[in-house]
Structures are given as C-alpha cells and as structure tokens.
Amino acid sequence: MSQQITFLARLAAVDTQLDELHDELGDLPAEVKALEQEVRDRTLAYEKTLQALKGLDEARGVANVTLAELSDKEQKLTQQQFQVKNNREFDAITHEVEHIKQQRSTHEEVLRTSGVKEENLRAILDQQQSELNAAASRLAEKEKELEHLSGDHNEELKKYLVARKSLLANIDDTLQTEYERIRTFHREAAVPLRRNSCSGCYSAIPSQRVMEMKYNREKIYTCENCGRILFPEDLTVDVDSVVEG
Numbered sequence: 001m002s003q004q005i006t007f008l009a010r011l012a013a014v015d016t017q018l019d020e021l022h023d024e025l026g027d028l029p030a031e032v033k034a035l036e037q038e039v040r041d042r043t044l045a046y047e048k049t050l051q052a053l054k055g056l057d058e059a060r061g062v063a064n065v066t067l068a069e070l071s072d073k074e075q076k077l078t079q080q081q082f083q084v085k086n087n088r089e090f091d092a093i094t095h096e097v098e099h100i101k102q103q104r105s106t107h108e109e110v111l112r113t114s115g116v117k118e119e120n121l122r123a124i125l126d127q128q129q130s131e132l133n134a135a136a137s138r139l140a141e142k143e144k145e146l147e148h149l150s151g152d153h154n155e156e157l158k159k160y161l162v163a164r165k166s167l168l169a170n171i172d173d174t175l176q177t178e179y180e181r182i183r184t185f186h187r188e189a190a191v192p193l194r195r196n197s198c199s200g201c202y203s204a205i206p207s208q209r210v211m212e213m214k215y216n217r218e219k220i221y222t223c224e225n226c227g228r229i230l231f232p233e234d235l236t237v238d239v240d241s242v243v244e245g
C-alpha cells in the first residue's frame with residue numbers, strides 16, 4: 001500500500017505543473033492587451049499625421065485660389081492706372097497694388113514652404129506606418145500564441161485537475177488541510193530532501209531525522225526552518241505517469 005507521503009509527493013508534482021500552466025497563461029493575456037493598446041495608439045498617431053497632410057493640402061489649395069484672385073485684382077488695377085485723372089488717384093492705386101503684392105508674398109510663402117513640410121510629414125507617416133505594421137504583426141503573433149496555448153492549456157489543465165482530484169481522495173483530510181495551509185506560504189508545499197537538506201529553503205536537516213525519514217515512511221516530517229513537508233530523496237515522482245495512471 002502506498003504511503004501518504006507518496007501521494008503528497010505526487011500531489012506536489014501535479015501542483016507544480018498546474019502552477020506552471022497558470023504562469024504561462026498569466027503573462028500572455030496582459031501582453032496581448034498591452035499590444036492592442038500600442039496598436040491603437042500608433043493608429044491614432046498615424047491618422048493625426050494623415051490629417052496634417054490633408055490640412056497642408058487644403059492650405060495649398062486656398063493659397064492657389066487666393067493668389068489667382070489677387071493676380072486678377074492686380075491686373076485690373078494696373079489697367080485702371082492708365083485711366084486715372086490725377087496724381088492722387090494714381091497714388092491710391094499704387095498703394096493698393098503694393099498691398100496686394102504683400103498679400104501675395106504671404107501666400108507664396110505658404111506654397112514655398114509647403115513642399116518641405118509635406119516631405120517631413122511624409123517621412124513621419126512612413127515611419128509611423130512601419131511601426132504600426134510591426135506592432136500589428138507582433139499583436140497577431142501573440143494572439144495566435146495565446147489562442148494556441150489556451151487550447152492546449154485547457155487540455156493539460158483538465159488532465160492535471162483530474163489527477164489532483166484522485167490524489168486528494170487518497171490523502172487524509174488533516175494532511176490535506178496542512179498541505180493547503182503551507183501552500184499559502186510556499187508554492188511548493190512538499191519538497192524532497194536533497195543531500196540532507198530541505199530543497200525548499202536549503203537548510204540542513206539533522207542526520208538523525210534523515211535516518212528516521214528513510215525508515216519511517218508512515219510519518220510526515222516537515223522542515224523545521226520553512227515548514228514545508230519533506231519527503232525522502234529516493235521518492236521520485238514521474239508526473240506523466242501520475243497523470244496517466
């Protein structure tokens with residue numbers, strides 16, 4: 001008949017697997033969420049630059065129309081200047097033409113600098129596009145990983161949970177409670193002896209006790225330093241056979 005300590009050792013092995021499964025999945029959903037946020041942020045930045053390019057285009061259109069209008073006005077004024085009756089009228093028109101020329105130069109400046117501005121914006125847009133693409137493909141990859149893992153994960157989880165249940169059926173209640181109590185402090189509540197030390201906290205176990213453990217398999221020993229349940233070094237657990245058996 002198997003001793004309690006054997007079941008406890010198996011339980012600990014199964015719990016280690018369960019903890020690892022939880023850990024694996026633990027980070028992934030958060031990583032996917034963070035990448036989703038990154039893709040959203042990068043999309044917004046990209047759209048903002050597109051908007052700026054559109055704005056630049058509109059400003060260029062306005063400048064072109066206004067320049068055409070100003071040019072018409074100037075032409076008309078120049079013709080009027082030939083028909084003036086006196087110097088005062090002539091000066092007034094000259095003044096107006098000057099004013100138009102000033103306005104024109106403002107709009108010409110808009111057109112002149114828009115090329116460089118557009119070039120800058122397009123370079124930024126390209127950069128943002130490639131960063132967005134990279135983030136989107138990282139997201140797709142992580143999503144796939146999570147999906148894949150969740151599928152496998154559920155199968156594994158089920159397998160270990162079934163094994164855990166059948167192990168618990170063989171462990172008496174007081175011991176179960178004790179094991180769970182230790183689990184709230186240490187992930188590994190039952191650990192093997194290694195070279196006469198507790199493999200949980202590495203403190204040395206008196207040799208007298210090591211001997212007792214070897215021959216009295218019915219008694220449950222705990223580490224006096226960390227409180228973990230100790231099982232003999234030669235009690236090895238093959239978790240795969242626990243799950244299959």
Ligand SMILES: [Zn+2]
Nearest residue numbers: 198201223226
């Ligand atoms: Zn210990």
